[in-house]
Amino acid sequence: MNTPEIEVIEPARPGRRRRFSAEEKRKILAESEMPGSSISLAGRRYGISTSLLFKWRRLMEEGTLSSLGSEERVVPESELKQLKAKVRELERMLGRKTMEVEILKEAVRIGREKKLISRQPLAGLDDFQ
Numbered sequence: 297m298n299t300p301e302i303e304v305i306e307p308a309r310p311g312r313r314r315r316f317s318a319e320e321k322r323k324i325l326a327e328s329e330m331p332g333s334s335i336s337l338a339g340r341r342y343g344i345s346t347s348l349l350f351k352w353r354r355l356m357e358e359g360t361l362s363s364l365g366s367e368e369r370v371v372p373e374s375e376l377k378q379l380k381a382k383v384r385e386l387e388r389m390l391g392r393k394t395m396e397v398e399i400l401k402e403a404v405r406i407g408r409e410k411k412l413i414s415r416q417p418l419a420g421l422d423d424f425q
């Protein structure tokens with residue numbers, strides 16, 4: 297006589313914080329998508345809230361689940377956009393300053409050719425030969 301297998305699911309202890317690797321998260325999500333299973337069943341089996349499992353699923357679909365596995369901080373998209381804009385601005389400023397230096401070097405070279413500037417190296421500026 298076959299008796300159906302019964303699975304006993306124990307409730308999670310409150311106040312307990314567990315860390316799951318990205319691989320464990322993927323395994324739990326894959327298990328929740330198997331036929332006959334669900335997010336809520338997988339959540340009860342592992343003592344994880346369904347909202348957290350839905351969050352993991354969303355992150356996995358966005359491709360950011362791996363960053364959570366390595367315990368990296370996830371930056372809000374608005375902050376990322378601000379930082380990228382700041383980098384662009386700094387690169388633009390650096391380009392402008394580089395151009396100014398090149399123009400000044402050329403001016404010094406021309407000035408020296410016309411003997412308007414001494415041929416002695418400028419103090420502290422070894423680049424201007």
